[in-house]
Amino acid sequence: MPFKDECRLCGRILSYNYLRRCWRCGKLFCVDCMVPEVATGDASRLLCLNCAQKAVSPKSKNKYAPLRAYLKFRSAFTDSVKLSFPQIDGIIGDNLPMEAYRSEKWWANSTYSVHARCWLEAGWETIEVNLKEGYVIFRKTQKIQSVALPKMRNVEKLKKSFTPPPSRIIHRKKPSKTKIAKLYARLKNLERQRVSPQKLKGSFTPKPPHEKRVFKKKA
Secondary structure: OOEEEOOOOOOEEEHHHHEEEOOOOOEEEHHEEEEEOOOOOOOOOEEEEEEEOHHHOOOOOOOOOOHHHHHHHHHOOOOOOEEEEHHHHHOOOOOOOOOOOOOHHOOOOOOOOOOHHHHHOOOOEEEEEEEEOOOOEEEEOOOOOOOOOOOOOOOOHHHOOOOOOOOOOOOOOOOOOOHHHHHHHHHHHHHHHHOOOOOOOOOOOOOOOOOOOOOOOOO
């Protein structure tokens, strides 16, 4: 039974006779998901549809523009930045050219090179390049200008020292003696009612018997 594998694009599982390896990304794809190289039209070099789309799509004018934005952001709180070459690859979203790994001249602060113009426009310059360990150190050359605040009305009032308004003394009226006496009497009545035994509703209290009158006979 022949060995099989999955196409990375359409997901079909086919034998190796119907699969080809992309010349750019190196992954396996079926013949239906591949085209000859777009630039030269060479049928011996097959590209997957994803790589062919990347080759045909228009590229940005400067791929190092994200590095300029990153250095502008870092200039707000630091004066020097140490970046490794893989970190720069992640910032720009692409690989640095091989010349950046081999020659220190590629990192020179020259306005004629497109990549160097990005960090120079952001107000930075390279001061140290280590090709063995693969890192570069940038130093800030310009200070960020403070953002002007919008004009505010009544600025003179804000400059003056704050003086709190004078506090008002509230004079409360004293209650009259008659009201106090009435309230005291009412409290006394409430205490008496609470202490005295409460009468149950419907309770019968017998009345004392009437005394019989004795009538004397007249002589």
